[in-house]
Amino acid sequence: MLQSIILQAPAKVNYRLDVIARRPDGYHELRMIMQRVNLCDQVSIKLIDGNEIKVSCGREGVPDGEGNIAWKAARALLDLAGQPSGVEIAIQKNIPVAAGLGGGSSDCAAVLLGLNELLGLGLSCEQLMEIGVKLGADVPFFVFQQTALAEGIGEKLTPLTGLPPAWVVLVNPNLPVSTAWVYKNLQLTQRERLATIPDSFEDVASICRVLSNDLESVTIPAFPVISEIKDELIARGACCSLMSGSGPTVFGLFDDEATARTAGEALRGNNDWFVAVVETV
Numbered sequence: 717m718l719q720s721i722i723l724q725a726p727a728k729v730n731y732r733l734d735v736i737a738r739r740p741d742g743y744h745e746l747r748m749i750m751q752r753v754n755l756c757d758q759v760s761i762k763l764i765d766g767n768e769i770k771v772s773c774g775r776e777g778v779p780d781g782e783g784n785i786a787w788k789a790a791r792a793l794l795d796l797a798g799q800p801s802g803v804e805i806a807i808q809k810n811i812p813v814a815a816g817l818g819g820g821s822s823d824c825a826a827v828l829l830g831l832n833e834l835l836g837l838g839l840s841c842e843q844l845m846e847i848g849v850k851l852g853a854d855v856p857f858f859v860f861q862q863t864a865l866a867e868g869i870g871e872k873l874t875p876l877t878g879l880p881p882a883w884v885v886l887v888n889p890n891l892p893v894s895t896a897w898v899y900k901n902l903q904l905t906q907r908e909r910l911a912t913i914p915d916s917f918e919d920v921a922s923i924c925r926v927l928s929n930d931l932e933s934v935t936i937p938a939f940p941v942i943s944e945i946k947d948e949l950i951a952r953g954a955c956c957s958l959m960s961g962s963g964p965t966v967f968g969l970f971d972d973e974a975t976a977r978t979a980g981e982a983l984r985g986n987n988d989w990f991v992a993v994v995e996t997v
């Protein structure tokens with residue numbers, strides 16, 4: 717039986733994020749277009765003797781052990797399996813933390829997928845997504861592993877197959893933003909909603925036509941640098957730019973690699989921002 721596995725846990729960007737309503741439990745009904753990009757954490761999972769779950773990450777601001785969302789994923793699957801062994805998880809973080817890129821949720825999904833294999837549980841994607849949503853609203857999307865329309869609190873997923881690939885420049889101004897704080901401060905007003913998702917997107921410019929994120933109305937006034945980054949990406953040739961998730965990471969979409977790389981270089985020269993030039997997956 718396989719004893720260990722190494723998985724790449726990708727980041728996501730939200731091409732679209734409409735907040736539809738606030739639920740009585742404080743969560744929000746959403747309608748989102750979610751896309752994975754190839755900036756990845758590396759998650760190594762190993763079955764060990766005993767019954768301990770060990771998580772090491774070595775990144776400031778990310779807890780080792782029980783506070784790590786990857787630990788919670790391991791706890792859930794070991795409980796289901798009747799605790800047949802212990803687990804050691806090592807996370808090499810490449811995705812910025814509390815950045816709007818879903819890094820923790822992706823690590824969590826990688827542990828669900830990896831342990832399902834290692835423990836031979838045979839759980840379906842739907843079953844893993846059900847376990848995942850209890851750990852974080854973005855987790856089901858990373859279990860689903862496809863570009864998707866996400867509804868509910870993020871757990872109702874429909875595959876979107878017609879989106880063209882794009883080059884993506886991610887720029888994070890190194891200001892951690894709390895997702896809970898952003899949702900709490902959101903004023904729900906009547907906004908234009910995306911009634912139907914187009915059947916096909918012929919090029920990157922057609923993705924640009926649906927780009928919108930309701931959470932910008934909270935995060936940008938608090939961190940105006942986000943607007944400056946959006947403008948800078950456009951000035952450097954991006955077809956369009958938007959804040960991802962609850963922010964503060966901004967992404968620019970490009971239809972060619974050379975322009976994306978030149979833009980990435982230009983923005984990298986700026987302050988101590990994190991900049992990555994990646995592709996959609």
Ligand SMILES: C[C@](O)(CO)[C@H](O)COP(=O)(O)OP(=O)(O)OC[C@H]1O[C@@H](n2ccc(N)nc2=O)[C@H](O)[C@@H]1O
Pocket residue numbers: 730733742743744745746748816818821851852853854855868869870895896899900961962
């Ligand atoms: C901003 C996004 O990343 C967009 O993809 C997600 O909506 C956030 O997903 P997440 O970080 O996995 O969310 P969770 O860890 O479940 O919740 C963090 C906090 O965000 C708020 N939250 C999250 C999802 C949602 N649909 N409504 C919410 O109001 C809740 O107040 C919660 O306390």
Ligand SMILES: Nc1ncnc2c1ncn2[C@@H]1O[C@H](COP(=O)(O)OP(=O)(O)OP(=O)(O)O)[C@@H](O)[C@H]1O
Pocket residue numbers: 777778779783784785786807812813814815816817818819820821823824854893895961962963
């Ligand atoms: N494996 C993990 N990786 C990153 N953060 C983690 C992890 N486990 C727990 N956390 C905690 O979760 C918080 C934010 O996580 P994350 O980086 O996933 O946020 P995010 O990128 O803003 O996600 P989202 O787009 O889903 O809002 C941090 O405060 C961090 O301490």
